[in-house]
Amino acid sequence: KMESTISITVVGASGDLAKKKIFPALFALFYEDCLPEHFTVFGYARSKMTDEELRNTISKTLTCRIDKRENCSGKMDHFLQRCFYHSGQYDSEENFSDLDNKLTEKEAGKLPNRLFYLSIPPNIFVDVVRCASLRASSASGWTRVIVEKPFGRDAESSGELTRCLKQYLAEDQIFRIDHYLGKEIVENLSVLRFSNLVFEPLWSRNYIRNVQFIFSEDFGTEGRGGYFDNYGIIRDIMQNHLLQILTLFAMETPVTLDAEDIRNEKVKVLRSMRPVVLDDVTVGQYKGHTKGGKSYPAYTDDPTVPKGSLTPTFAAAALFIDNARWDGVPFLMKAGKALHTKRAEIRVQFRHVPGNLYKRNFGTDLGKATNELVLRLQPDEAIYLKINNKVPGLGMRLDRSDLNLLYKTRYSKEIPDAYERLLLDAMEGEHRLFIRSDELDAAWALFTPLLKELEEKKIAPELYPYGSRGPVGAHYLAAKHNVRWGDLS
Ligand code: BG6
Numbered sequence: 001k002m003e004s005t006i007s008i009t010v011v012g013a014s015g016d017l018a019k020k021k022i023f024p025a026l027f028a029l030f031y032e033d034c035l036p037e038h039f040t041v042f043g044y045a046r047s048k049m050t051d052e053e054l055r056n057t058i059s060k061t062l063t064c065r066i067d068k069r070e071n072c073s074g075k076m077d078h079f080l081q082r083c084f085y086h087s088g089q090y091d092s093e094e095n096f097s098d099l100d101n102k103l104t105e106k107e108a109g110k111l112p113n114r115l116f117y118l119s120i121p122p123n124i125f126v127d128v129v130r131c132a133s134l135r136a137s138s139a140s141g142w143t144r145v146i147v148e149k150p151f152g153r154d155a156e157s158s159g160e161l162t163r164c165l166k167q168y169l170a171e172d173q174i175f176r177i178d179h180y181l182g183k184e185i186v187e188n189l190s191v192l193r194f195s196n197l198v199f200e201p202l203w204s205r206n207y208i209r210n211v212q213f214i215f216s217e218d219f220g221t222e223g224r225g226g227y228f229d230n231y232g233i234i235r236d237i238m239q240n241h242l243l244q245i246l247t248l249f250a251m252e253t254p255v256t257l258d259a260e261d262i263r264n265e266k267v268k269v270l271r272s273m274r275p276v277v278l279d280d281v282t283v284g285q286y287k288g289h290t291k292g293g294k295s296y297p298a299y300t301d302d303p304t305v306p307k308g309s310l311t312p313t314f315a316a317a318a319l320f321i322d323n324a325r326w327d328g329v330p331f332l333m334k335a336g337k338a339l340h341t342k343r344a345e346i347r348v349q350f351r352h353v354p355g356n357l358y359k360r361n362f363g364t365d366l367g368k369a370t371n372e373l374v375l376r377l378q379p380d381e382a383i384y385l386k387i388n389n390k391v392p393g394l395g396m397r398l399d400r401s402d403l404n405l406l407y408k409t410r411y412s413k414e415i416p417d418a419y420e421r422l423l424l425d426a427m428e429g430e431h432r433l434f435i436r437s438d439e440l441d442a443a444w445a446l447f448t449p450l451l452k453e454l455e456e457k458k459i460a461p462e463l464y465p466y467g468s469r470g471p472v473g474a475h476y477l478a479a480k481h482n483v484r485w486g487d488l489s
Contacts, residue, residue: 004111005038012119013043023058025419030079040106041083054085091127112141126164146175155444162437175426176435180241182418185377210330210483212347213242220338225302232311237335239447259431270442272323276450282473284314286338289465296466312461313337316474330481338466344377347486381407
């Protein structure tokens with residue numbers, strides 16, 4: 001039997017994502033012996049660079065995951081020797097055919113498999129896919145393409161992108177990445193729900209009052225304003241990362257754990273949702289702020305952001321799933337940059353205990369202290385359940401305590417970066433954590449009318465100071481739905 005080889009071409013190799021995430025993830029996979037024996041990594045970009053120069057650049061961002069492990073720098077050298085660079089234009093068939101020759105040379109005598117990672121802006125996706133002489137996958141090796149968001153700006157542009165990609169690629173060759181799906185706690189959502197008896201029976205409108213998906217960063221767009229201004233926080237975080245988590249949270253039990261079964265269930269959730277309306281949304285933008293003698297810039301101070309930009313850097317929204325399980329339950333999302341903390345979490349607020357026994361007998365009012373399940377994606381992965389508990393002693397006093405599973409104290413192994421899992425899955429042809437085209441269409445259908453209305457009506461975002469907890473509009477929105485944000489109470 002012929003041995004196989006994988007060549008991984010990172011198109012857009014000089015970009016930030018490639019340097020910060022893709023090359024380090026590939027090295028981590030190599031380090032953990034997850035790459036096949038025969039592999040090569042090619043960087044492709046416009047700038048002129050030698051193989052050596054590429055190796056130098058990426059060596060700066062590679063880290064040995066478990067410090068002081070012997071052999072690390074040896075492994076790093078070994079990995080770097082398999083990295084090459086090819087400079088070319090993104091719309092040049094000739095440049096890509098030169099790359100093809102180099103790949104073919106390295107594949108000699110082996111079954112050739114090729115993975116292309118398009119770490120480039122979407123307006124050049126199609127050029128690359130057209131020029132990159134991508135073969136159909138066959139018995140003599142596969143060709144797969146990973147694409148990074150943004151997948152368009154709205155339903156139309158996304159649909160157009162999909163149609164163009166499909167001229168050159170079959171759906172099973174396309175891997176639409178959403179790196180939040182590679183995060184450990186997100187992977188664990190299904191395990192929590194479907195392999196424990198105690199959660200799933202509560203997982204519905206009968207016991208859950210509301211669910212919150214919260215993303216906050218404690219830094220602004222710093223240098224990425226040019227990209228960001230064209231998209232805004234709703235496209236950057238909500239329509240993809242938070243919505244993906246929501247669908248996994250809310251879906252019905254899939255028939256199996258196969259990619260198609262899971263993605264079928266996710267699409268059903270999206271199709272049961274109402275498009276988001278302006279009344280159920282609030283938008284914000286950070287303004288400059290001075291704290292402790294240090295001054296923080298406004299979003300519009302970023303030189304790459306057009307003056308007077310109305311692009312939201314913060315948004316909160318209420319979404320609804322009109323199916324039997326979730327009818328009437330608000331799913332709240334909140335996402336913002338330049339806030340007081342960096343955190344991503346899911347908060348599940350349960351209903352009140354009926355018949356307040358402890359109030360009647362002991363005057364202890366549990367008030368709003370209902371159970372809350374928190375899944376913290378980052379930092380410090382954790383799952384905890386807020387419960388009412390008796391304070392030890394002779395009296396009868398209750399307080400709120402946590403049943404707490406903190407990953408770093410429970411598990412000693414370091415948690416892999418999301419990109420490692422996703423790259424590995426793509427190499428194995430596993431689509432479970434990638435987005436199918438109908439899923440993408442359904443996701444855009446929910447947000448496109450709102451995005452258009454925000455732009456057409458030139459809705460001014462509420463300004464909030466850099467480093468604050470965000471605009472008060474988010475509280476009004478929550479209150480309108482009888483909700484208090486769990487991260488603020
Ligand atoms: C990206 C967004 O998809 O996710 C960025 O474009 C954001 O704006 C990033 O900073 C957050 O990812 P993580 O994994 O650092 O939470």
